[in-house]
Amino acid sequence: MSILDKFKSGDPVALARIISHIENRGPETEKILAEIYPKTGRAHTVGITGPPGAGKSTIVDKLCALYLERGQTVGIIAVDPSSPFTGGALLGDRIRMQDLAVNPNVFIRSMATRGSTGGLALATTEVIRALDAFGKEFILVETVGVGQVELDVAEACDTTVVVLVPESGDSIQAMKAGLMEIADIFVVNKADREGAQRLVSELNMMVDVKRDKAGRDLPVVSTQATNNGGVAELLTKIDAEYERLKVGDNFKQHRKKMIRYDIIKTIEHRFKSRLLDEILPNEKLDQFVEKIYAGQGNPYDLAQKIIDNLK
Amino acid sequence: MSILDKFKSGDPVALARIISHIENRGPETEKILAEIYPKTGRAHTVGITGPPGAGKSTIVDKLCALYLERGQTVGIIAVDPSSPFTGGALLGDRIRMQDLAVNPNVFIRSMATRGSTGGLALATTEVIRALDAFGKEFILVETVGVGQVELDVAEACDTTVVVLVPESGDSIQAMKAGLMEIADIFVVNKADREGAQRLVSELNMMVDVKRDKAGRDLPVVSTQATNNGGVAELLTKIDAEYERLKVGDNFKQHRKKMIRYDIIKTIEHRFKSRLLDEILPNEKLDQFVEKIYAGQGNPYDLAQKIIDNLK
Numbered sequence: 001m002s003i004l005d006k007f008k009s010g011d012p013v014a015l016a017r018i019i020s021h022i023e024n025r026g027p028e029t030e031k032i033l034a035e036i037y038p039k040t041g042r043a044h045t046v047g048i049t050g051p052p053g054a055g056k057s058t059i060v061d062k063l064c065a066l067y068l069e070r071g072q073t074v075g076i077i078a079v080d081p082s083s084p085f086t087g088g089a090l091l092g093d094r095i096r097m098q099d100l101a102v103n104p105n106v107f108i109r110s111m112a113t114r115g116s117t118g119g120l121a122l123a124t125t126e127v128i129r130a131l132d133a134f135g136k137e138f139i140l141v142e143t144v145g146v147g148q149v150e151l152d153v154a155e156a157c158d159t160t161v162v163v164l165v166p167e168s169g170d171s172i173q174a175m176k177a178g179l180m181e182i183a184d185i186f187v188v189n190k191a192d193r194e195g196a197q198r199l200v201s202e203l204n205m206m207v208d209v210k211r212d213k214a215g216r217d218l219p220v221v222s223t224q225a226t227n228n229g230g231v232a233e234l235l236t237k238i239d240a241e242y243e244r245l246k247v248g249d250n251f252k253q254h255r256k257k258m259i260r261y262d263i264i265k266t267i268e269h270r271f272k273s274r275l276l277d278e279i280l281p282n283e284k285l286d287q288f289v290e291k292i293y294a295g296q297g298n299p300y301d302l303a304q305k306i307i308d309n310l311k
Numbered sequence: 312m313s314i315l316d317k318f319k320s321g322d323p324v325a326l327a328r329i330i331s332h333i334e335n336r337g338p339e340t341e342k343i344l345a346e347i348y349p350k351t352g353r354a355h356t357v358g359i360t361g362p363p364g365a366g367k368s369t370i371v372d373k374l375c376a377l378y379l380e381r382g383q384t385v386g387i388i389a390v391d392p393s394s395p396f397t398g399g400a401l402l403g404d405r406i407r408m409q410d411l412a413v414n415p416n417v418f419i420r421s422m423a424t425r426g427s428t429g430g431l432a433l434a435t436t437e438v439i440r441a442l443d444a445f446g447k448e449f450i451l452v453e454t455v456g457v458g459q460v461e462l463d464v465a466e467a468c469d470t471t472v473v474v475l476v477p478e479s480g481d482s483i484q485a486m487k488a489g490l491m492e493i494a495d496i497f498v499v500n501k502a503d504r505e506g507a508q509r510l511v512s513e514l515n516m517m518v519d520v521k522r523d524k525a526g527r528d529l530p531v532v533s534t535q536a537t538n539n540g541g542v543a544e545l546l547t548k549i550d551a552e553y554e555r556l557k558v559g560d561n562f563k564q565h566r567k568k569m570i571r572y573d574i575i576k577t578i579e580h581r582f583k584s585r586l587l588d589e590i591l592p593n594e595k596l597d598q599f600v601e602k603i604y605a606g607q608g609n610p611y612d613l614a615q616k617i618i619d620n621l622k
Contacts, residue, residue, distance in 0.1 A: 030611045037609035252604070259603045260596065262610040264586065270618045271582050275575065279621065289570045293563070298348035299573040300341045307581045310590065310621045
């Protein structure tokens with residue numbers, strides 16, 4: 001049986017191998033992705049982002065347990081973009097989750113960047129699609145909300161939950177950075193700590209401003225995830241978001257947005273990875289570099305010419 | 312007098328306007344960059360990166376003061392990639408630096424992402440080139456070392472200084488994330504704190520391993536930047552790095568590497584920004600989305616076809 005047949009028959013080993021394919025970008029990766037893509041669009045994909053130490057892993061952990069209680073299957077992806085400074089914590093959390101990992105209804109994978117390939121967001125999206133095609137009903141994607149990768153991953157998910165804690169400081173900072181743009185649900189975790197109520201109030205005020213424009217409510221949920229406080233309510237809100245998506249034409253529009261995203265990101269990434277092979281081969285590039293070094297021309301006019309030639 | 316003439320005559324207002332052009336990507340941006348590019352390659356550009364709270368701003372501040380004492384001109388760029396969670400601190404530090412900002416030999420600029428355009432690293436590189444073309448002798452680029460943007464910015468600088476503090480934890484984490492790859496100089500700041508000597512030892516061990524491969528020393532400098540401790544020594548090491556670059560063929564090779572970087576990044580960015588205008592216009596994209604939504608085809612085969620058509 002081929003790896004794709006095994007994947008289709010629900011073999012988790014085949015899923016793991018396909019994810020490794022995606023991470024290592026072997027020659028077959030694109031073929032495999034093309035093959036499984038028609039099976040996507042059935043999972044509810046939920047991005048969970050927020051600052052280091054906000055308790056995202058605990059929330060993912062507890063949500064996962066609730067899904068399993070309902071008899072549903074779960075995929076978990078923990079994305080650690082590069083970070084030399086937060087990497088350790090994430091790894092520690094994953095070890096804590098090992099009791100979940102032995103459950104056959106859960107599939108857990110950590111993803112981290114290697115060097116500066118810049119393809120982490122795309123690879124994460126592809127792993128989301130693979131878990132979806134495999135038949136996982138819920139996919140939880142945990143990211144440390146500090147950069148571009150997180151914004152990209154949020155765009156690839158159906159629902160985005162932004163987790164804050166009282167100490168994470170001004171909600172204004174969160175708004176500034178575009179988290180307000182990507183959040184569907186806000187969570188104030190460690191809600192027993194000082195300043196939690198103030199943060200909830202501030203977020204509710206921000207949400208009110210936004211509702212006027214978008215015409216819908218953004219829930220703000222208080223949790224104390226370590227002892228399960230508020231997690232069931234959070235799950236209710238996450239479910240409600242999915243229901244909202246499925247009303248009338250919404251889901252069709254949403255699915256098309258996702259397909260559009262997958263097309264654009266894939267083209268951009270392929271262009272990058274093939275630029276030096278096919279469009280501007282190394283010898284040709286070297287000639288241009290020599291010329292510019294000698295004071296003839298500049299990178300901007302050259303880029304213009306090359307892009308013009310593509311049309 | 313045109314803005315370019317004013318720029319060439321050393322008018323800082325023209326420099327500020329050109330930087331605003333770069334940030335807002337007006338239609339003239341590329342033309343201006345093309346015009347000033349031949350004047351680049353004269354500054355020593357130094358990237359300063361490390362975790363939040365490592366004291367990068369203080370180091371930049373003190374280094375700047377030393378450059379000014381030597382009668383040299385300085386450009387400072389503070390890059391704040393998106394971060395909702397570290398943004399506040401950086402801003403605060405910038406306010407602290409206002410006494411430097413009134414000095415005509417210093418030009419300070421903060422750069423932050425707006426939404427998910429993904430062009431922050433490129434824009435930062437272009438601002439570095441603009442300060443260089445303007446005639447600034449030293450350009451200090453401060454980034455919070457947590458992601459892709461920092462790695463890209465480091466590639467665009469002549470010399471990269473990685474600042475760590477004892478509390479920033481395992482040097483192993485730093486190595487893991489590729490900081491070892493990009494560092495030319497390590498700084499252990501807050502060297503009076505517990506664990507500083509251990510961190511210095513660890514870094515020196517790592518440096519020894521690396522020296523075997525690369526054949527050169529990576530300095531590890533201890534500083535207590537708040538009271539200027541070790542900053543003069545750091546400056547000596549930074550100067551030595553520049554001298555090393557200028558030996559024999561090194562500088563030529565290095566300049567070509569920079570030109571190569573500018574070419575590739577500019578092409579990649581232009582491709583992205585023009586993809587939907589020219590290569591895959593919206594109506595055409597919508598047709599593909601409809602088809603894939605209906606189960607015909609997938610984003611990966613489509614991307615393949617589009618890239619193939621470009622060749």
